[in-house]
Amino acid sequence: MNTSPSKRELQQFLKRYVPQQQQQLYSATDLGLGYGSKTKTVSPKDYVSDLLTPSYTNQIALTKVQGPFAKEEWQAVGKTLCKLQKLGLTSIVVADNPSWRSDKACSLKERGLMMIRESMALVEAIEKSGGRAQLIYGGLLEYNNDDLLDVNLDFIHSALNNQQIPIVIPMASSTHLDDIQQPKQQPQLSIDANDVMIALTHKLVNNKRNFTDTRLSTPSKVVIINSEGGIPNHEHLGNSAHSLINVQEEYDAIVNAFRNQPSWQNTHPTALSNLKMIRTCLAELPPTTSSAVIVPTSSLPSALIANLVTDKPLYSSSLPIDNKNNINAIQRVNQMRTTVLRHGIKIQNYNNLDDLDLPRLTTLLEESFQKSLDVDGYYKRLRPILAGAIIAGDYEGAVLMTNENTNNDGLPIHYLDKFAIAPTSQGIGLTDILWKRMCDTYPELLWRSRKDNGVNKWYFERSNGYLRLANTNWVLFWHGSNGYRHLDAYATIAQSIPASFV
Structure with a gap:
């Protein structure tokens, strides 16, 4: 219990390591959750002990x-x-x-x-x-x-x-x-x-x-x-x-x-x-x-x-x-x-949209975000400003970076437009691998997230700073030691990016 697994991690553990017949050893009534004469109380200690009895190796x-x-x-x-x-x-x-x-x-x-x-x-x-x-x-x-x-x-x-x-x-x-x-x-x-x-x-x-x-x-x-x-x-x-x-x-x-x-x-x-x-x-x-x-x-x-x-x-x-x-x-x-x-998967970097398999990229984005992509509008915007795409394996994960407005020194601002992991590849470390590759490739970057996004805690831990944009539903995040110097430009970009999904 000291490992403090999340609900998803615990479900995956039970699915893989505890046989189904042991999980079903007790019904709700066995745990004292029933009514009337069917109620049969079993202590949590006995329940867990029986659950973890190695009747056979899984x-x-x-x-x-x-x-x-x-x-x-x-x-x-x-x-x-x-x-x-x-x-x-x-x-x-x-x-x-x-x-x-x-x-x-x-x-x-x-x-x-x-x-x-x-x-x-x-x-x-x-x-x-x-x-x-x-x-x-x-x-x-x-x-x-x-x-x-x-x-x-x-x-x-x-x-x-x-x-x-x-x-x-x-x-x-x-x-x-x-x-x-x-x-x-x-x-x-x-x-x-x-x-x-x-x-x-x-x-x-x-x-x-x-x-x-x-x-x-x-x-x-x-x-x-x-x-x-x-x-x-x-x-x-x-x-x-x-x-x-x-x-x-x-x-x-x-x-x-x-x-x-x-x-x-x-x-x-x-x-x-x-x-x-x-x-x-x-x-x-x-x-x-x-x-x-x-x-x-x-x-x-x-x-x-x-x-x-x-x-x-x-x-x-x-x-x-x-x-x-x-x-x-x-x-x-x-x-x-x-x-x-x-074992991991091979990760490839691309600079041109034409080098990508757009139908497979579209499938990845829609499955990851569970929304329908505005395909024509999204790729029309992405084509001239794509800074780079990092693709993991057989389109199991993707990072799409864009070149937005330039700073006063003429350098482009890198914006994290999409970070997507296929549902079948979640929980195997691919998120960390791709994020680290992205930060190594783009030392200074920004991204945005809706204020009610459940992933924001993860973003807070990995950003070098953040700003809640007033009168909007966006939180601006940045990675890099110089992000705080460009907050005005960052805020303008974060508020101007059009919606990608319909």
């Missing part, structure tokens, strides 16, 4: 637990995995410790025993928290004759059938044909846990149609629990972490930032390899319903539970950092050091 998370950890940290991880399972998200865990691959002195047998012994700490932590876990380390992973890693899902299926959290140890065997064409089993090899995460994702995605049991559904989340935390933020240096990453758009910039910040190789030694693995996994998962999150043990369980319930990062990446409230929010995220990642 969603799957592929979770890499990247040790080594102290005893208290193992307990935090075990407790978190149990809580997530109660909330409808069961993890298929891949155990990891970078030292398993770097220690060359151990024999294969010694290394295998060490991996099993260390992974048992997680099994014990889960069981101490009231859950059940199953260690899996033989017969699950195998390299075929083409040296491709394959996964035998039967072992995972069996654990989930028994309501156990499967703990996969990254050990694989290889089967090759000998001289008489008979399978020859090779000893178990320690392999990269990231390779196991990718192989599991590929197997689950490509075998989904072959299984009717929801416990082997397509993963909805990729989770990494470690000590170093999320991806360091190259835009806000210091001990800051990215709150949200649009992997398709930001991957190369982050890799380049690591080249320019050599110290990150010491403070975040596995960040780039984890980022590469996440990019590969998310590319195979449904972009609108799946995400990844990297969280340190110090932020458990609250960071993961908040992300599960609200399906959003802890801090909106589109918020400016020039006021006290937003700075405090960023500091809170830095302390949590948690990064949410989405």
